[in-house]
Amino acid sequence: MDFSYETLVAFSKSWGLFYMMGFFLCVCAYAFWPRNRNRFDRAKHSILERDDTPWQK
Numbered sequence: 001m002d003f004s005y006e007t008l009v010a011f012s013k014s015w016g017l018f019y020m021m022g023f024f025l026c027v028c029a030y031a032f033w034p035r036n037r038n039r040f041d042r043a044k045h046s047i048l049e050r051d052d053t054p055w056q057k
Contacts, residue, residue, distance in 0.1 A: 030036065 031040070
């Protein structure tokens, strides 16, 4: 079977779209999964827990 450039481009565009949609859905599911809430809340507040003063010698 001989593939032309146009055939390969059409194949990669269509399956690339499905791949990116699936990846996006997996990332959203991970981000909004209830078990991960504590991890993300801790990351959100971790920068505020540090001492925010200039470094002194």
